[in-house]
Amino acid sequence: MLERYFPILQWLRSYNRSTFTSDLIAALIVTIMLIPQSLAYALLAGLPAEVGLYASILPLVAYAIFGTSRTLAVGPVAVVSLMTAAAVGNLALQGTAEYLAAATALAFISGGILVLMGLMRLGILANFLSHPVISGFITASGIIIAASQLKHILGVDASGHNLLDILLALAAGLDQANLPTLLIGVSATAFLFWVRKALKPLLIKFGMGPRLADIVAKAGPVLAVVATTLVTWALGLTEQGVRVVGEVPTGLPGLQLPSFDTDLWQQLFVSALLISIVGFVESVSVAQTLAAKRRQRISPDQELIGLGASNIASATSGGFPVTGGFSRSVVNFDAGAETPAAGAFTAVGIAIATLVLTPLIFFLPKATLAATIIVAVLSLVDLGALKRTWDYSRSDFAAMLATILLTLVEGVELGIIAGVGLSVLLYLYRTSKPHSAVVGRVPGTEHFRNVDRFEVETCTRVLTLRVDESLYFANARYLEDRIYDLVANQPELEHLILMCPAVNLIDASALESLEAINERLKDSGVRFHLSEVKGPVMDKLKHTHFLDDLTGQVFLSQYDAWKALNTCAARTPVTDSA
């Protein structure tokens, strides 16, 4: 029990020197990668750079205690940072104390929601986000994020939470673009793209092992940070208008409670819920991918608690919403991390950086951070998925396209809500006509098959309809329609058998439809029977009056029903083939 809620107890027992060494090396590499990422995502969320570092210390420790993935690396990530900016930007001006307080409260509420969902074992709720919706949402978010960072590359002021606003603001500010900033931004972006595409093959060509080459290539952003900081400092570019990170308070964040202003909480609640679910889905899929590679297991419900604890830890140390990040987790995994202790060691690394390095990043240009963000998020943009989804399923495509367009045009929150709503509606629509077939007996056997596909025996006084899906509110009325049509077209009909071999569930709506069918068939002189009802479904039906009111019988097998009711066979055998 204790181990379930504190997974740390499981791996800490077998912790030894070799695991320690592996974890320490992985932590070192992740730390180097995480420093520029933390700063950049804080910037993306509209927060001071140091807040990104704060969000990369205690949250990692909390996840090491409560998380079930051995290799997930938590911290600020792109999409959640964008959602934070959208949520908080509605309530306060960037740079104000209220803005920071709202971001912190958002992390706290989101953490609370995640922990609560975990305790209620609602990990399964995340499944209601369909893949096309998530994929469309992440693609659109990537585009918005990249566009929003262009202002730092150009050195102009521009803001907005949807693509149009951002592009208009950029166009308006274009004539104030700052040349040195542009030079730094463009060369950093070009360098990072080159690192991502070409550095690894080059290193391998020069004899480096592929895994090491991969890790070195991932350190590209650090190189860009160091180089552009030095250049900016050496050439005094701040006086030429290059905007830099500037003064960052040295020292660890103080512990604090977030704001408990009920108005603020109400305004942030929906955003926090969306951030929780999106962050959880993103994080769990990374964790599952990595765990499967080593035949390990994660527990989605405990992951909710782990991520919730991380967000609460973030909120109590001046940070903002965090979740498991894809690229840094892969680096952690590839660098050989064996336990969540690697995350705790990374936290120590970031804490040291916060104490020691902050004076050194005074001259770090914001354009460099923007370049790292742009290169990172453009890898999230997957427009090819649109084509693949179109080829496979039109309704999934519709949900995906709607999510992308609405996210781009109306912003992240409306985009994801509309995507979820649409995919649910489309699913209900697709299942609203349950698979069903009129069946007849394969001559000489106990098998019954579709009259449209096989040569089978039928009888004009008996009709059997086989349903191949569970019956519930969205398809119950269609079943009624189908049966009334069948009855209206067959005047001699005396018996209608509903064959239910694949019905796993009959909800209250479907039960009422069955009652209505029974009642209406009675009015028109047709008896209504059931056959092959599954055990659990039958158990539930026994709690109702339906079986008492049923004009016909419930047969264990369709063959029993046929034997009992088929009056045609006794007189003139009828063999149909349609």
Place this chain on the structure above:
Amino acid sequence: MLERYFPILQWLRSYNRSTFTSDLIAALIVTIMLIPQSLAYALLAGLPAEVGLYASILPLVAYAIFGTSRTLAVGPVAVVSLMTAAAVGNLALQGTAEYLAAATALAFISGGILVLMGLMRLGILANFLSHPVISGFITASGIIIAASQLKHILGVDASGHNLLDILLALAAGLDQANLPTLLIGVSATAFLFWVRKALKPLLIKFGMGPRLADIVAKAGPVLAVVATTLVTWALGLTEQGVRVVGEVPTGLPGLQLPSFDTDLWQQLFVSALLISIVGFVESVSVAQTLAAKRRQRISPDQELIGLGASNIASATSGGFPVTGGFSRSVVNFDAGAETPAAGAFTAVGIAIATLVLTPLIFFLPKATLAATIIVAVLSLVDLGALKRTWDYSRSDFAAMLATILLTLVEGVELGIIAGVGLSVLLYLYRTSKPHSAVVGRVPGTEHFRNVDRFEVETCTRVLTLRVDESLYFANARYLEDRIYDLVANQPELEHLILMCPAVNLIDASALESLEAINERLKDSGVRFHLSEVKGPVMDKLKHTHFLDDLTGQVFLSQYDAWKALNTCAARTPVTDSA
């Protein structure tokens, strides 16, 4: 084609003198019943009494042309009138010209939505309202309506759109209650209840045929109207404070176009959508019940057009939203109506009443109309359904209770939206764990059964999981979890077979999950196979890369898969029973 959109063409051809007589008699009876109902529901909607009459003329003619039910009687009904009051009450004060204009625009927008849905053949959308939600909504609406009419019985001013507001307003006005009004109201209510419960058996006892007795009993409200109007006039009760219908303009309504104010349309759109759907569901279920009794068919998509045309007709003749009513349709049916012409004749009857009778209803007390409403709606209240639903299904009960409570506390619109949302969520939650079982071979046969229930052959190197439901976004991830768990617990595993005999659909999310499973099993050295994939599902999979990337094979039958992969059998046959 023309007949599809104009069902009148179907029945008009075979129209003859006998049908004419039947329809005329039915129309006469329905007219007598409809007059007090029309006046009362206009009052409920917060509109002048004559608007109820206007909404009972042209809409009936429109339905006779476009509707597919032979016996449905359209006009103002209780629940839709309440929803009208809630929608319009937010925008304008009762009694103002804006209020009337908004109600008319509401009918027009709702009509437009219905026609559009009909042309797009979206009749099936109405199914997304589950029975428990509709039943809960109608029960709660009935309670609110009855409570809202108490003010007329007491003769006080009180208004509100949810139960609490109404009761508080009533309590505050209690000391201004008017005794003569109270006497009229209470005796009318008592009389109508007596008519409903006891008159029919009494008439039968005195030798009247049961069908005629039924129809006479349904005329009770007319008796109450005539009696109380006479009393009020004779005793001059208006001077004692009894409120009456008063001056009603004589003459037919003028044709007019509704307001096309875009602001107004935007504000009314959601309400109009809800009214359309609720009205359609109510009307279609009545129409279906009656059609089935005579083995007739209605077309839900054409019904949308019929009801839409009725609402547009109502809007263009100064009326408010209408739909098919339950009790008047039953009377129409029982009185022998054979074609929609009965509806057109009823329209003529109401038109004559509008021309001739309006001066006579000057002294009709509002308390009497309130009494007819109370008696009518209390029959809609079905609290027993709560108990029945609880017994059958806890999650349907939850949706029903939430709908009732939210409708009572927050009003009709939020109530129905929350009910629909909750029932969808609960359904997704219930299906988020697809029915599945690990299966083994029944020795000596080609059959495969659940290892937990049968003595079957299994092999530690081969594992077969049978899924019994379609795979889609809400259950795809659960399948992943289930498979990773199975693989993590069986280290010798080499082959995993997914047996899909009941999978009718694999959506894009489930496809991605299958791809992820394939990828992750590959990483852990297990080959992934499919068996018994249905034809249409296989066709869609062939459009993707999944089959190319699949590490294993697709087997037509599970027995083929077993023969090909079961390496255990060749060496040491293993027979498990768990």
